[in-house]
Amino acid sequence: QVQLVESGGGLVQAGDSLRLSCAASGHTFIDYAMGWFRQAPGKEREFVATISWSGRTTYYADSVKGRFTISRDNAKNTVYLQMNSLKPNDTAVYYCAVDPGVGLALDVGSYDYWGQGTQVTVSS
Numbered sequence: 001q002v003q004l005v006e007s008g009g010g011l012v013q014a015g016d017s018l019r020l021s022c023a024a025s026g027h028t029f030i031d032y033a034m035g036w037f038r039q040a041p042g043k044e045r046e047f048v049a050t051i052s053w054s055g056r057t058t059y060y061a062d063s064v065k066g067r068f069t070i071s072r073d074n075a076k077n078t079v080y081l082q083m084n085s086l087k088p089n090d091t092a093v094y095y096c097a098v099d100p101g102v103g104l105a106l107d108v109g110s111y112d113y114w115g116q117g118t119q120v121t122v123s124s
Helices: none
Strands: 003-007 010-013 018-025 033-039 046-051 058-060 068-073 078-083 092-099 112-114 118-123
Touching: 003 092, 018 033, 018 092, 018 118, 033 068, 033 078, 046 068, 046 078, 058 068, 078 092
Parallel strands: 010 118
Antiparallel strands: 003 018, 018 078, 033 046, 033 092, 046 058, 068 078, 092 112, 092 118
16 A cells, blocks of 8 residues: 655745655555645645656746745655745745555646645744
């Protein structure tokens, strides 16, 4: 059974940085692209970033481009999200997920196996 466990969230001030981690188990991690999504209170879950199985290709939502960096360590079965210059509207629960398709999908429906999420709160 696939398990994804996110960590690294917290309460920070605007302009600060955080690094989220997502540890995967139960599947062949290297075979799949991975993605990060977020969901703010009262809003739909939205795409943040995705990374190919090799780590060579990434794609970001416009709202985080230039501030967030997705990466992965296939030896550790872990995907990361480095978040810099955080803003109050980055406040959300952040989720990682497995993309079982061809990779680099942007929609929630293309992803299987979600973690439980980690809360990120950015104060102004």
